[in-house]
Amino acid sequence: MPNARVATPRARRRAIAASVLLACLFFAGGCKTSDDAAAAATQLTATAKSLTDYYSALDTILAQTDQLNAVQVVLYGIPYDDATKAQITDTRAEIQKRAALAKDLTDLAQNFAKLTGSTASTDASASAVQLETEVESLKLTKSKMGSDEQNLMKIAVGLVVTAIQEHKEREAAQGISKFTTALNGFFTKEAPDYISLNDDYRSISSSLAKSLLQNGQTDPSSFFKVALDPYGLTPEVTDSKLRKDIEKLAEAQVDQTSADLQKSQQDATDSMEKSLKQMADRIVLVANDKPMQARTAPVTLADVEKWASQFTTSTQSTATTTPAKTPASPAKTATKTK
């Protein structure tokens, strides 16, 4: 193996990590491709996919928050200062790193599930190396609290590498279980920040929506579509009292939608935490060669998918857009509202 002789220690470590991460679940409990290990790989895939969707939704929320701040410049004349814009951009970059980590974990878990033997596929090797890179690239939002979990994830990968070097498959599986446990802790510690990001988005969007409503800058006629559409008729609201009444209704709808958005994200976050814990607990069982009772995907993932799906379309259209362009300075006369 000439290549192995010339490879750097880091490259060798990564190559070993790739094969380790592929093998550890399937060879947990004494070099056997157990049904439990295969089920764990499938469940890990589902959980990691939901985690990816969760972070992608947050990414969309941050992209839209950036745009909403730009709208405030036009509507109220409130400056969108460079420092705040940079903070939002930086926060978004960190969320994207977490989404990338979750995506790499998904890819890796999918490759686990495909494997039937001890031969590592090229795709799986690449996924494992990429995962290691993503863990190393994380900048922590709570350096004091989160570093423990990040260090645990790094140590876990190291344990897996060492174990495979020494042909200790069970220890390798235990390394993966430590990784998923640390990932769960990492998510839980940062969860209040994720909630806060969504709260900012809800607050600024609902405030702008109600301001536009109160100033007669919306078309309320769509409220009548439900009555008119079946008959091919188009609403045209001309009565001022009727418009005011609809606007009040619309304001209440904005409040209700904002409250629903808050609850659905809280539920999704709680469910994501539970799902990650369930997943970590199941892998611990596999790693310790104990029977795994539950083999279905964690049921709580449905809440995560439901919340994240609200931002799926927006993700496709806005996630790759550049940050909102804002005027250099707001027009001083643009702030007057009724």
Next chain:
Amino acid sequence: MQTALSELETTYFTLQAKIGMLLAACTTQGQRDALTTQYVAARSAYWSCVNKAFHDDDPAVVALTTQLDTSNKQLKTDVTQLGNINTTINNITQVVTIGASLAAKVIAL
């Protein structure tokens, strides 16, 4: 007691929810400028702290958080009742100043 982040959120979100109404109550460009300056400062304090570690057990942070908690309660009343706009802006300025101090303390830790 709330955490430092949640108090900064409260200041910023309270202003955010009422900013349209507050701006509409301003009668001069000077008042509007003062108000938007405070709004930008509250938003800046919030975003500056989102990515930072929070050491809620630090005595100075605890004291400032408690002070901001009290001020936030008054702020909610002020922006809801909306009496004299100059008084309201002054009260907003005091609350935002406490928030900025809290943010600076947190960032420095």
